[in-house]
Amino acid sequence: METLLAFVIGGLYAAGLYMMVRRSIVRMVFGLALLGNAANLLIFTMGRLVRGRPPLIPEGAIAPPSPYADPLTQAMILTAIVIGFGIQAFALVLIKRVYETVGDDDVDEMRTTDTLEDT
Amino acid sequence: MKNILLFPLLIPFVTAVAALLTWNRRRLQRLISVCGAGALFAAAILLLSTVWRDGIQVMQIGNWPAPFGITLVADLFSAMMVAMAGLMGISVVIFSLESADIEHEAFGYHPLLHILLLGVCGSFVTGDLFNLYVWFEVMLIASFVLLALGGQRAQMEGAIKYVALNLIASTFFLSAIGILYGVAGTLNMADLARYLQSAPNTGLMTVLAMLFLMAFGIKSAIFPLFFWLPASYHTPPTEVSAIFAGLLTKVGVYSLIRVFTLLFIRDIGFTHGLILLLSGLTMVTGVLGAVAQNEFRRVLSFHIISQVGYMLLGLGLFTTAALAGSVFYIIHHIIVKTNLFLVSGVVRRLRGTLDLGHLGGLYHSAPVLALLFLIPALSLAGLPPLSGFWAKLALVRAALEVENYPIVVIALAVGLLTLLSMTKIWGKAFWGEPPAADAREMQLSSFSRLSLYLPMIILALLTVGIGLLAEPLYAMSLRAAEQLLNPAGYIDAVLGRTP
Numbered sequence: 001m002e003t004l005l006a007f008v009i010g011g012l013y014a015a016g017l018y019m020m021v022r023r024s025i026v027r028m029v030f031g032l033a034l035l036g037n038a039a040n041l042l043i044f045t046m047g048r049l050v051r052g053r054p055p056l057i058p059e060g061a062i063a064p065p066s067p068y069a070d071p072l073t074q075a076m077i078l079t080a081i082v083i084g085f086g087i088q089a090f091a092l093v094l095i096k097r098v099y100e101t102v103g104d105d106d107v108d109e110m111r112t113t114d115t116l117e118d119t
Numbered sequence: 120m121k122n123i124l125l126f127p128l129l130i131p132f133v134t135a136v137a138a139l140l141t142w143n144r145r146r147l148q149r150l151i152s153v154c155g156a157g158a159l160f161a162a163a164i165l166l167l168s169t170v171w172r173d174g175i176q177v178m179q180i181g182n183w184p185a186p187f188g189i190t191l192v193a194d195l196f197s198a199m200m201v202a203m204a205g206l207m208g209i210s211v212v213i214f215s216l217e218s219a220d221i222e223h224e225a226f227g228y229h230p231l232l233h234i235l236l237l238g239v240c241g242s243f244v245t246g247d248l249f250n251l252y253v254w255f256e257v258m259l260i261a262s263f264v265l266l267a268l269g270g271q272r273a274q275m276e277g278a279i280k281y282v283a284l285n286l287i288a289s290t291f292f293l294s295a296i297g298i299l300y301g302v303a304g305t306l307n308m309a310d311l312a313r314y315l316q317s318a319p320n321t322g323l324m325t326v327l328a329m330l331f332l333m334a335f336g337i338k339s340a341i342f343p344l345f346f347w348l349p350a351s352y353h354t355p356p357t358e359v360s361a362i363f364a365g366l367l368t369k370v371g372v373y374s375l376i377r378v379f380t381l382l383f384i385r386d387i388g389f390t391h392g393l394i395l396l397l398s399g400l401t402m403v404t405g406v407l408g409a410v411a412q413n414e415f416r417r418v419l420s421f422h423i424i425s426q427v428g429y430m431l432l433g434l435g436l437f438t439t440a441a442l443a444g445s446v447f448y449i450i451h452h453i454i455v456k457t458n459l460f461l462v463s464g465v466v467r468r469l470r471g472t473l474d475l476g477h478l479g480g481l482y483h484s485a486p487v488l489a490l491l492f493l494i495p496a497l498s499l500a501g502l503p504p505l506s507g508f509w510a511k512l513a514l515v516r517a518a519l520e521v522e523n524y525p526i527v528v529i530a531l532a533v534g535l536l537t538l539l540s541m542t543k544i545w546g547k548a549f550w551g552e553p554p555a556a557d558a559r560e561m562q563l564s565s566f567s568r569l570s571l572y573l574p575m576i577i578l579a580l581l582t583v584g585i586g587l588l589a590e591p592l593y594a595m596s597l598r599a600a601e602q603l604l605n606p607a608g609y610i611d612a613v614l615g616r617t618p
Contacts, residue, residue, distance in 0.1 A: 016290075020283065020287070028283055032286050032287075032290075035286075035287070035290045036290060036293075038290075038294075039290050039293040039294045039297065042297045042298070043297035043300070045301075046297045046298060046300055047300075047301070070304075072300075073297070073300060076249055076296075076297075079253065080252075080293060083256045086260065087256070087259075087286060090260060091282060091286070094267060094275075094279065097270060097275060098275045098276075098278070098279050101270060101271075101275045102272060102275060102276065107279065107280075110275075110276040110279060110280075111276065111350075112272065112273065112276065
């Protein structure tokens with residue numbers, strides 16, 4: 001299962017980065033979403049994947065019997081998902097505004113301020 | 120006073136909420152904003168004096184013992200940074216009373232500014248890597264909105280680059296946190312430091328160090344990763360770019376220093392050697408980029424990059440004197456750079472443009488402003504007796520002590536080139552003939568004069584003051600550097616003395 005997920009995560013990172021290097025800002029936002037999901041899955045996998053063994057600590061012990069899936073990573077992912085959701089919502093509004101202002105979704109058209117002439 | 124660490128977080132939060140509630144009542148909102156920023160500054164000074172007197176302050180939220188709960192911790196370096204955040208907050212708020220236009224304020228400039236300060240202060244006092252990520256995001260989302268607010272074409276173009284590259288940095292940061300947690304099983308920085316001291320130094324550790332270097336490197340705009348900064352910092356209104364220039368990249372530098380003095384100190388030859396190399400390249404590319412620019416704020420933006428190089432120089436050398444130089448440099452830089460951006464705001468208000476080709480003769484029409492530009496500009500270039508001279512001296516001397524001559528040459532040459540582009544701004548904007556007759560000069564009322572000039576005068580006086588009396592600040596930086604280089608004190612303070 002870990003191996004499969006490792007490939008999925010690698011694929012997501014690759015796809016996300018590929019999308020981000022495209023010139024269209026819409027693809028850029030998709031790329032951001034994919035990268036965020038890849039990072040979340042990475043944390044998920046890092047907490048170990050164990051099915052059917054709740055991490056309950058038996059009486060007298062100080063840790064759950066191994067192997068168990070770490071619940072803390074899943075709590076962290078929840079936080080990361082919420083943050084990612086907010087950021088992606090903002091990014092979507094931003095690209096809409098950018099498209100309205102610039103009239104194009106090609107990042108190559110967005111460098112009027114980078115040229116030396118003051119426009 | 121155990122709760123002293125909470126004030127720098129609670130005050131901006133409460134102020135932001137109060138400013139949101141008074142959304143439609145502009146006067147009241149401004150009053151709340153000024154009071155909140157003043158209170159934050161007072162709380163930050165209180166924190167700094169407490170840390171100076173009693174050593175590292177730690178607070179476990181809800182009394183859950185570290186490493187299980189949320190830990191807030193302030194060593195001297197953190198406290199100094201919080202104090203600078205407070206000082207920049209109050210300066211920029213006072214400045215913006217006059218410089219911010221009505222639409223900008225009506226769309227939530229004040230609440231966002233305080234949320235930004237909340238994120239910055241949170242990043243400085245957190246003792247946990249995942250919380251650092253959360254504070255980074257708080258700071259980022261506020262900065263995104265501040266940058267895009269106003270909706271001009273230039274701002275939109277700047278915002279899209281800023282957002283994209285900073286989100287990539289966040290992804291790197293989050294991935295690094297995930298892997299580090301998988302390896303160490305904890306994210307409390309003190310606990311991690313203890314774990315990493317004894318853990319086998321495998322290749323994975325180096326990979327992690329590089330992921331963190333990448334994540335914080337983008338945020339602090341170091342050499343190959345700085346492109347978002349000069350593309351965006353000159354686009355928003357002045358008060359926004361002043362607070363960005365003063366604080367945001369410095370949060371990245373702070374995180375780099377924290378992580379590479381506390382966690383990744385096993386393979387110094389590689390990691391810190393790389394940082395030293397990057398710092399040299401950052402200085403050179405930043406200053407060369409600035410020479411080519413012809414717009415006030417773009418010149419200043421490129422200088423932020425070259426100055427970040429100096430701050431990393433001390434981290435790369437990794438001796439007490441060098442780190443003290445870095446800390447001193449960061450403090451000096453925050454004051455000076457914010458002040459320069461504030462000056463650019465007044466110039467734009469007077470003349471309506473920041474294009475150096477269309478400016479001129481400001482020395483004649485606004486001599487006080489010219490003086491207020493000259494002080495931070497010369498300090499930035501490192502001329503005695505201003506603060507920048509001592510900052511550069513401390514770093515160069517530290518580099519000479521370890522006999523690293525190439526970096527000394529670079530640091531000095533970059534200082535000279537900095538002077539060159541400062542004289543370029545001086546020559547084109549302040550000297551020279553005023554532009555053609557159609558360029559009329561705005562007249563300022565006495566209230567706007569006070570609100571615009573007061574923060575600049577205070578910051579300029581601080582620059583001169585640090586220059587004439589460098590000893591106390593240097594002693595403080597030295598003690599901060601000693602704390603940074605002795606992680607045992609930090610670990611003991613957070614985890615308690617029992618092993």
